Amino acid sequence: MATQGDSVSRSVETEWLDSHPMAWAPHDFSSPEEAQTKPSYVIDIGERGVAEVEEALGAIKERGFDGDAITRDNFPLPQLEAQLAQVCLDVHRGRGFSIVRGLDPQKYTAEDNVAIFLGIANYIGEQKGAQDKKGTMLTHVTQSKVWTTPPELRHGIHTTSGLTWHCDMGTDVLALHVRSLAEAGGNTYVASSWTIYKELAASYPEVLEALCHANWPIQVSGNPPRHVVAPLLHVTKDKIIISVDPGRLGLHPATAKTGRDHVPDLSPLQLEALQVLSDLASKHRLRLDIKPGDIVFINNLSLLHARDPYVDAKRGPGRHLVRLWLRNPALAWHIPKLMRVPWEAAFGPGGKGVPSQRDKVETKYPVLPTPEYKPPKYTAGSAAFILEDNDDVNGQGSA
Secondary structure, three states: OOOOOOOOOOHHHHHHHOOOOOOOOHHHOOOOOOOOOOOOOEEEOHHHHHHHHHHHHHHHHHHOOOHHHOOOOOOOOOOOHHHHHHHHHHHHHOOOEEEEEOOOHHHOOHHHHHHHHHHHHOOOOOEEOOOOOOOEOOEEEEOOOOOOOOHHHOOHHHOOOOEEEEOOOOOOEEEEEEEEOOOEEOOEEEEEHHHHHHHHHHHOHHHHHHHHOOOEEEEEEEOOEEEEEEOOEEEOOOOEEEOOOHHHEOOOHHHOOOOOOOOOOOOHHHHHHHHHHHHHHHHOOEEOOOOOOOEEEEEOOOEEEEEOOEEOOOOOOOOEEEEEEEEOOOOOOOOOHHHHHHHHHHHOHHHOOOHHHHOOOOOEOOOOOOOOOOOOOOOOOOOOOOOEOOOOOOOHHHO
């Protein structure tokens, strides 16, 4: 561990954080184990809200499902709009996360559930990010029982393994629709990078400096192996921005080739910094109270998140979440230039359109997990930003 630094010397840098709602501690929220009431970050839409959502869904079904065509205009929620506006503010300017509750996914078809998810998500961020260069706009985070591909050949989100502390590198807001939960485990945790920053500034100044230094090798393609260098933490006068997935740092084992100069290894100080960051995230973690049907919104630029390993029941679908990447142009944070490569891979140069739209690739909204799992060539990574083989991966010029 790094040597603890002088807490006084860094106190000025953290004073502005003391009253900010994004610099929260886990004890700031009510616990379901200690109280019968729901946590303060859960917004229950109630029966009236459910009826309004179903009315909007009915209009969408009459026109036929088209993920790109579902907008706030054709998915009107006049009574819920004020509640969702507050959720949006909470995510961008408040605590950094919120859960919308009240819908039962078992009442609806898989296609209807996707339409509902997209319809509500538009009120938090109307721009959607591409999750690969094939135009996939949503991902099923699950381990399907029909897959025969061994877990060690799958991406981490498609196994029952835990996911270490990370961000989904490349998006402003992470949205998750909870279809079903595991029999045991699979808890989702969040931690405020703003709170972590305060402790880093007070006790681990060398680690803080390392995280903010723009020399972290982030691999963006596999063949040929390419990387960009960027900071993992960026501090402005009113924001703490974090973008880190340990599985994307340094050279991926599958692309290591003897005798060629590729992606550099992490330095001892960088490895130590990642360990300190993980330790502090675990220290300040909050377990989210998640139930089937919940729609979870997480500010991906301000919070880290992680997952426990889990066990699925022998019968039933098992743990199943659906993932969207969102951006709200009106409330969007400025992305530092050196941190834009994964972000522009999802939302296009300057956030003006996802690559799939720019390149005229058809966008895809799969309503079910794929019946056959095709093993990715590069399986490391906690959750997002999967390596791809391409001569022009992730807009290299924008770095």
